[in-house]
Amino acid sequence: MQHLDTQLLHADAAFATDSAVAPPITYSATFMAKDAEEFAEMASQPQHSRYYTRYGNPLHERVAHILAQLEGAESGLCFASGMGGIAASILSHVKAGDHVVAQANHYMATSKLISELLPQFGVESTIVDQTDVSAFARAVRPNTRLIHLETPANPTMALTDIAAVCALAKSIDQGITVSCDNTFACPVNQQPIALGADIVMHSATKWLGGHHDLTAGVVVSSKERCAQIWNTAITLGATLSPMDAWLLLRGMRTLGVRVRQQNATAMQIAQYLEQHPGIEKVFYPGLTSHPQHALAKQQMRGFGGVMAVWVKGGYTQTANFVASLKLFANAVSLGGVESLAVHAAAMWAGTMNDEQMRQANVQLNAVRLSIGLEAAEDLCADLDQALVVTC
Numbered sequence: 001m002q003h004l005d006t007q008l009l010h011a012d013a014a015f016a017t018d019s020a021v022a023p024p025i026t027y028s029a030t031f032m033a034k035d036a037e038e039f040a041e042m043a044s045q046p047q048h049s050r051y052y053t054r055y056g057n058p059l060h061e062r063v064a065h066i067l068a069q070l071e072g073a074e075s076g077l078c079f080a081s082g083m084g085g086i087a088a089s090i091l092s093h094v095k096a097g098d099h100v101v102a103q104a105n106h107y108m109a110t111s112k113l114i115s116e117l118l119p120q121f122g123v124e125s126t127i128v129d130q131t132d133v134s135a136f137a138r139a140v141r142p143n144t145r146l147i148h149l150e151t152p153a154n155p156t157m158a159l160t161d162i163a164a165v166c167a168l169a170k171s172i173d174q175g176i177t178v179s180c181d182n183t184f185a186c187p188v189n190q191q192p193i194a195l196g197a198d199i200v201m202h203s204a205t206k207w208l209g210g211h212h213d214l215t216a217g218v219v220v221s222s223k224e225r226c227a228q229i230w231n232t233a234i235t236l237g238a239t240l241s242p243m244d245a246w247l248l249l250r251g252m253r254t255l256g257v258r259v260r261q262q263n264a265t266a267m268q269i270a271q272y273l274e275q276h277p278g279i280e281k282v283f284y285p286g287l288t289s290h291p292q293h294a295l296a297k298q299q300m301r302g303f304g305g306v307m308a309v310w311v312k313g314g315y316t317q318t319a320n321f322v323a324s325l326k327l328f329a330n331a332v333s334l335g336g337v338e339s340l341a342v343h344a345a346a347m348w349a350g351t352m353n354d355e356q357m358r359q360a361n362v363q364l365n366a367v368r369l370s371i372g373l374e375a376a377e378d379l380c381a382d383l384d385q386a387l388v389v390t391c
């Protein structure tokens, strides 16, 4: 088997249709058939890449094939956003009367999908503390059909023991599917399928695209499950545009070098901030102080480029810190070449005062940092000058 860096550049070679080194952007909504026989074949084959772009596109095929190789899956699908893929995957695996087990900490829209949208269609869920494998075991009911995981997860980079939860699901003989959102780690650092997961999903907006310039999603699984998800996806219609598929493919070519560098810089910054007098606490799976560091070493090959920090002080000091950063952009998202900082409580500040936020358990001094490709020394200097402002 080829190495990840080689796969990123060559795994889609078989799909090349001409001598162009960079793939052409197939900007066509529809594709011609030679005759009735070919038309019938195009219309009936799942994920056909040359029938109608909502059903598939040559660039989707290339992106999905590379990601399936990286994740060790049989097949893959592209979507217009991470949520498009997550929604299609979950909705295609449950029906009225089923039960889902999910985590207390998920990407916010995923939590909404599970706790607010699924009940409208008669699907119930139980939300558990993801750091406790026995909580998953206790939550399983006879009608549980899906366990959805996400690791590492906001806001404290809490981990889920993927292998343990997958073993649990398999030990209960009622056909429970385990899906795992691998966005934060990305396949360079973590491969949930090898740990037993059935479906892996990504917001390709983050590490896979890597340049803060596109919105996309990718899901990988077995051929059979992908066909099932695709069947729901073409009804929901979250189709990735050919241009964004092309940008995603281009971004993915450099995933290996980017992520290894961002892992290394993030580690350096986490260590720097951990001893900084202006910082109360750092949450990064690579630090020995992370409560699940042993699990991180077991299931991750690298610890990623995202960390959470608690600034010494309250809402105002933290807001000042983020506003004083010059290299970190004050913006949501993660995984791109530019470093980003988000003051989590600021998302709620428009609708709640400090006291209401405290009651809702919003950590007033929490900041999420996504480490880009700037030099570690420059990022440390920027963090330091912004912390001097707050101290």
Ligand SMILES: *Cc1c(COP(=O)(O)O)cnc(C)c1O
Binding pocket: 081, 082, 083, 084, 107, 110, 150, 181, 183, 184, 202, 203, 204, 205, 206, 215, 216, 217
């Ligand atoms: C961003 C994100 C999503 C949603 O992806 P979009 O591309 O914004 O739809 C889902 N899960 C995780 C972990 C994310 O970070």
